[in-house]
Amino acid sequence: MNVYRIEHPNDASGGPWQTGAVFRYDGHPRVNGDHSAYDPPGPRSYGEHGTALYALFNECRASYGDFYFGFRSKTQLVRWFKSKAGRQAMQEGGSAVLRVYEVDPQHVVAGNWQIAFRHSAAKPIATLDLATLKPAGEC
Numbered sequence: 851m852n853v854y855r856i857e858h859p860n861d862a863s864g865g866p867w868q869t870g871a872v873f874r875y876d877g878h879p880r881v882n883g884d885h886s887a888y889d890p891p892g893p894r895s896y897g898e899h900g901t902a903l904y905a906l907f908n909e910c911r912a913s914y915g916d917f918y919f920g921f922r923s924k925t926q927l928v929r930w931f932k933s934k935a936g937r938q939a940m941q942e943g944g945s946a947v948l949r950v951y952e953v954d955p956q957h958v959v960a961g962n963w964q965i966a967f968r969h970s971a972a973k974p975i976a977t978l979d980l981a982t983l984k985p986a987g988e989c
Contacts (some may be wrong), residue, residue: 855920903961
């Protein structure tokens with residue numbers, strides 16, 4: 851399956867929170883002001899309660915070291931990062947790219963808002979434009 855992850859261009863371990871890209875994102879709200887990358891629930895919160903992701907991060911803490919966060923689809927990514935201008939700002943700031951990985955589903959732990967995947971079992975297959983969610987150069 852394909853997994854979508856926002857990460858540092860030169861360091862896959864650095865997601866948007868570790869690199870500070872979320873601050874750039876939050877500086878570019880949508881017209882209605884619904885823009886914060888901090889609004890969706892984290893893996894240990896109510897919005898993920900009862901999911902495999904919640905179980906991994908609440909019950910199996912010793913086993914999640916190789917798991918990175920991502921999204922199972924572009925739709926799920928946009929559900930979290932709704933602002934196109936915010937996504938573009940992350941990319942233009944040089945601290946984030948949208949990488950697509952191919953991952954065997956047995957190495958993916960699903961939640962309602964995001965997924966976690968075993969990075970050591972993932973193969974990078976593409977890098978997409980964060981604003982358009984298409985390969986670079988496509989309209």
